[in-house]
Amino acid sequence: MAWLHTWSGLVVGWLLLAIFMTGTASYYRSEITAWMHPEIRPSAPISEAASLKQAMDWLEQCAPDAASWLIDLPTTRLPVTQVMWQGAGERRYNSEWLDPASAQTLTPRKTFGGDFFYGFHFQLSLPSQIGRWIVGVASMAMLIAIVSGVIIHRRIFKDFFTFRPGKGQRSWLDAHNTLSVLALPFHAVITYTGLITLMFMYIPWGVDLVYGPDRAAFFRDIRDFSAPQVPALGRAVLASPETLIQQARQHWGQEHIARVSITAPGAVNARVELFRDTLDHVSSQPQRLVLDGVGGEWVGTNPSTGPVKAFYGVMYGLHLAHFADPLLRVLLFLSGLGGCAMIATGLQLWVVKRRGNSRRGVYRHIEGLNIAAMLGLPTAMAAFLWANRLLPGDMPARDIREIQAFFCTWLLTLLHAQMRLTQHAWREQAMLCALTCGGLPVLDILTGPNPINGLNLVCGLLGMSFAVVAWRLYQPAQQCIPQTRAPGSRPPRSERHS
Amino acid sequence: MSLLTWSALLYAALTALCLSLNRHYRDVFNNRPIWPSQRALRWLGFTGIAGSLLFCIASAPDGRSWVMWFCTFAVLSCTISMGLAYFPRFISLAGKTAVTVFLTAVTIEFSF
Numbered sequence: 001m002a003w004l005h006t007w008s009g010l011v012v013g014w015l016l017l018a019i020f021m022t023g024t025a026s027y028y029r030s031e032i033t034a035w036m037h038p039e040i041r042p043s044a045p046i047s048e049a050a051s052l053k054q055a056m057d058w059l060e061q062c063a064p065d066a067a068s069w070l071i072d073l074p075t076t077r078l079p080v081t082q083v084m085w086q087g088a089g090e091r092r093y094n095s096e097w098l099d100p101a102s103a104q105t106l107t108p109r110k111t112f113g114g115d116f117f118y119g120f121h122f123q124l125s126l127p128s129q130i131g132r133w134i135v136g137v138a139s140m141a142m143l144i145a146i147v148s149g150v151i152i153h154r155r156i157f158k159d160f161f162t163f164r165p166g167k168g169q170r171s172w173l174d175a176h177n178t179l180s181v182l183a184l185p186f187h188a189v190i191t192y193t194g195l196i197t198l199m200f201m202y203i204p205w206g207v208d209l210v211y212g213p214d215r216a217a218f219f220r221d222i223r224d225f226s227a228p229q230v231p232a233l234g235r236a237v238l239a240s241p242e243t244l245i246q247q248a249r250q251h252w253g254q255e256h257i258a259r260v261s262i263t264a265p266g267a268v269n270a271r272v273e274l275f276r277d278t279l280d281h282v283s284s285q286p287q288r289l290v291l292d293g294v295g296g297e298w299v300g301t302n303p304s305t306g307p308v309k310a311f312y313g314v315m316y317g318l319h320l321a322h323f324a325d326p327l328l329r330v331l332l333f334l335s336g337l338g339g340c341a342m343i344a345t346g347l348q349l350w351v352v353k354r355r356g357n358s359r360r361g362v363y364r365h366i367e368g369l370n371i372a373a374m375l376g377l378p379t380a381m382a383a384f385l386w387a388n389r390l391l392p393g394d395m396p397a398r399d400i401r402e403i404q405a406f407f408c409t410w411l412l413t414l415l416h417a418q419m420r421l422t423q424h425a426w427r428e429q430a431m432l433c434a435l436t437c438g439g440l441p442v443l444d445i446l447t448g449p450n451p452i453n454g455l456n457l458v459c460g461l462l463g464m465s466f467a468v469v470a471w472r473l474y475q476p477a478q479q480c481i482p483q484t485r486a487p488g489s490r491p492p493r494s495e496r497h498s
Numbered sequence: 499m500s501l502l503t504w505s506a507l508l509y510a511a512l513t514a515l516c517l518s519l520n521r522h523y524r525d526v527f528n529n530r531p532i533w534p535s536q537r538a539l540r541w542l543g544f545t546g547i548a549g550s551l552l553f554c555i556a557s558a559p560d561g562r563s564w565v566m567w568f569c570t571f572a573v574l575s576c577t578i579s580m581g582l583a584y585f586p587r588f589i590s591l592a593g594k595t596a597v598t599v600f601l602t603a604v605t606i607e608f609s610f
Contacts, residue, residue, distance in 0.1 A: 161516045163583045183572035282561035331569035
């Protein structure tokens with residue numbers, strides 16, 4: 001079983017570390033997006049009624065003939081109103097951001113924001129099918145590694161709190177065991193639910209059996225999708241935002257609308273759907289309220305969910321954690337960092353166990369991969385944020401350039417780790433990582449509107465942590481592992497005289 | 499039961515569980531557990547962990563509380579593990595503080 005744990009973890013370990021790291025960052029996807037759009041000014045809380053009215057007025061003026069409108073109301077995490085509209089016969093939605101305070105259109109810089117890390121987490125910036133399959137295989141290997149790890153760890157209770165620093169290989173093993181066992185429920189659930197989110201792609205046969213070739217019917221059922229209204233010829237004025245808000249308050253109470261969808265706006269058969277936020281329950285399936293678009297009367301709600309859909313919604317919700325309040329989000333973020341450290345210590349343990357004192361050969365290159373994954377990737381993530389602020393706002397395809405900055409930095413750290421001696425590579429990359437992460441708050445103070453934000457705090461703390469790591473690595477190496485002697489052999493000279 | 503109450507109980511219980519192991523007890527006190535005994539510490543630990551889970555779920559009976567409890571468990575136990583490695587003398591003090599916080603919070607909650 002030990003070989004299964006070793007190889008299932010090792011073969012995809014570097015990939016898993018990248019998936020875990022970007023996934024952990026995605027807990028703050030909205031905050032990263034807001035940070036990367038300094039044009040968004042933090043504003044005083046705006047009521048959902050005022051935001052909805054602004055958005056409907058804007059769409060009425062700018063897209064009166066659209067087939068449908070979508071309005072995402074501002075949140076404390078991303079304080080902008082997003083208006084989207086779909087022209088007749090068009091497949092894609094056009095999108096604009098409105099400042100909820102002034103109701104003016106924002107002209108933000110082109111960037112993928114936090115969506116880049118989120119997309120990379122499950123698709124690796126590859127074509128969707130290929131990327132998702134690779135992530136699926138890696139997740140399955142992770143699940144195998146978790147289960148086999150529990151089976152092979154015989155002293156699971158005795159070693160529960162055991163971490164002995166400064167003892168070489170023993171310390172790596174302790175750190176790996178402690179991080180794995182203490183956050184085992186998190187690791188198991190996040191890996192399992194990750195597989196569940198894409199299970200219909202990995203195991204399509206059940207869906208094929210029930211729905212046959214009509215795949216769209218399945219997605220209509222699982223996502224509560226209803227076909228858009230075909231606009232009637234007659235024109236009518238839309239129900240007022242106050243009427244829609246009133247209906248939402250009757251059913252859900254105050255301030256719970258996340259999204260408003262209006263199909264056939266301006267037609268006599270206009271229909272409004274209100275989507276409730278998922279902040280107060282685990283499931284990612286939002287409650288939906290269907291209203292008549294002209295009179296604002298209640299038409300229906302989404303059909304009651306069966307056990308399969310409810311299970312899928314809860315699993316999906318557990319993975320995305322939209323329900324997390326600020327404290328729980330911090331705890332999830334810390335657990336995610338623990339997962340990254342678990343994978344990293346496992347990878348390094350494998351190398352430390354085998355390389356001995358040799359600094360050459362295949363283990364040197366594998367350790368180089370470890371360095372690029374453990375220190376190169378956070379440096380590349382920080383470089384992505386640096387590029388966001390340093391690239392000119394009107395640069396053509398600047399959103400792509402930011403991504404190129406991420407991959408180029410990562411590639412350079414990989415080459416550096418392969419070309420330099422490992423101890424130099426560790427030190428230099430830890431220092432670089434500390435500088436890039438720790439420099440981000442300074443960059444934000446110089447170029448951003450509001451330097452007091454959570455992302456700056458986290459980057460500052462990460463920068464300090466990497467600085468401590470770099471400082472430790474620059475200390476002269478100490479021989480921490482007691483030298484084991486063969487039975488009967490003479491002790492070293494220093495011990496003989498003491 | 500507030501977050502402070504059950505998380506203080508959880509921390510105290512994890513400390514008891516940690517001290518129920520000879521190796522960690524020796525790290526902290528330089529001797530073997532005499533009173534409370536190793537077995538008593540272990541029972542206190544497991545009972546406290548179960549109690550904190552019950553208090554957590556009772557305070558907000560929905561799925562989010564489970565997530566909150568398991569994440570708190572992971573973070574607090576990692577804190578104890580790191581504390582044992584780098585500041586073993588503070589483990590006892592922190593555990594006693596957690597017990598005091600828990601008892602005070604329970605008294606206040608049941609008084610009002």
